[in-house]
Amino acid sequence: MAKIAIVGAGQGGLHLAIGLRQDGHDVTVLSNRTGQQIHDGFVTSSQSMYGMALGLERDLGIDFWEHEDVKYSAASMRIGDGDGNVMLYWEGQMDEPGQSIDQRIKMPRWMDHFEKLGGKILYQDADIATLEELTLDFDLVIVASGKGEIGQLFQRNPERSPYTQPMRVLALTYVKPMRPRDGDPAISINVNPGIGEYVTFPGLTRSGPCDIFTIECVPGGPMDCWADVKTAADHLAVSEHLLRTYFPHEAERIDGRLELTDDQAVLRGRVTPTVKHPVATLPSGRTVLGLGDVLVLNDPITGQGSNNASKGAQIYLDAIRANPNGPFDAAWMTNVFERFWDYAQWAVNYTNMTLGQPPAHMMKILQAASQNPAVAHAMANSFNDPQSITPWYFEPAAADRFLAEKMQVAA
Ligand SMILES: Cc1cc2nc3c(=O)[nH]c(=O)nc-3n(C[C@H](O)[C@H](O)[C@H](O)COP(=O)(O)OP(=O)(O)OC[C@H]3O[C@@H](n4cnc5c(N)ncnc54)[C@H](O)[C@@H]3O)c2cc1C
Structure with missing residues (x-):
């Protein structure tokens, strides 16, 4: 030994x-x-x-924490703008639930x-x-x-x-449970093109169940506005403002006002x-x-x-x-x-x-996921195992073959 x-x-x-x-x-x-x-x-x-x-x-x-009731069984992605226009939405079941402790x-x-x-x-x-x-x-x-x-x-x-540099400015927040989303508990990914993303799911924190979200802000864009934020209260206020301004569909889950789970439930940073x-x-x-x-x-x-x-x-x-x-x-x-x-x-x-400019074949796949449950299912399980979406998510020709096959099955 x-x-x-x-x-x-x-x-x-x-x-x-x-x-x-x-x-x-x-x-x-x-x-x-x-x-x-x-x-x-x-x-x-x-x-x-x-x-x-x-x-x-x-x-x-x-x-x-296996038996804690904070699991989520679905994954969804919405691409939309601050006016509430939705360009694309898919949702799929994960074969095994996710959890955040x-x-x-x-x-x-x-x-x-x-x-x-x-x-x-x-x-x-x-x-x-x-x-x-x-x-x-x-x-x-x-x-x-x-x-x-x-x-x-x-x-x-x-x-x-x-x-060679960070691609997003990150702001992480744990809040007391928001109004539940429609449908199953899920990891919800929201993309506002060119501006950033809002990713949220339920979790378990020191005080019990909570909602956790990360706002991913494109550097230099309108959500890159954290430089003067010093306190947890400021962090929460900016988060709520960004959520209401850039992700209005998700903001509908705010019941009254957002509330932090505790005064250390915030983190800001960036990683290369x-x-x-x-x-x-x-x-x-x-x-x-x-x-x-x-x-x-x-x-x-x-x-x-x-x-x-x-x-x-x-x-x-x-x-x-x-x-x-x-x-x-x-x-x-x-x-x-x-x-x-x-x-x-x-x-x-x-x-x-x-993190980068989405290639055309990737957008085709996400578009297909919004219409074809089998593609949405594959995408929902991609977070568990990114290898499962190879080669088709990464190569245009393989994407075309994959989509043709899925569309044929669906027809
Ligand atoms: C905002 C944000 C959101 C994230 N969300 C997700 C997510 O949803 N899903 C996901 O899978 N990942 C997520 N991650 C990433 C994930 O948290 C990390 O990848 C993971 O924790 C890395 O594990 P690790 O063991 O490498 O390091 P860590 O978990 O960071 O552990 C390192 C430990 O080493 C200690 N340490 C550091 N230096 C020393 C030293 N010199 N001597 C002794 N001890 C030291 C630190 O204090 C720490 O306890 C997120 C990260 C961020 C920043």
């Missing part, structure tokens, strides 16, 4: 740490925040997760569970010197520190990173979508392996990051299961990441395509 250190007690790091501990490895997690600090802090994500990733959590027995609840619970399994947690902000020490003491060191600075150790891979090389070499020449956002950082527009962190953790876990005593050298590390990349490339392509 191996001695393994993981820096970062987030979605990826804890998933892997718990799995490894269950297999009997000697596992230490380094976290720069205690469970209580995570619980008491600001929201970090909207963390919508889907069937495949939730299934991995179920397999590990860490699906502690506030990371402020989830991570502290997982940390407790990991410790109960005999895992060790050290509370410290790891830096390069820490990693050097860890590589002396441990057979394998994994850096799963999310967007933390230490991730800068890993080099950007330009071939896999088409963007980036894929990095998986192995970082320390000054000593020893190496560490990245996991999760450290290596594959997506804009949240398609909700892939938490799902990817969990899927990546599982691939690493399986690779260690196949080679429990190592060696975990740089070649092994690269190989494990490439196995993950075989899958993750589709999540990245999907996300990056959604």
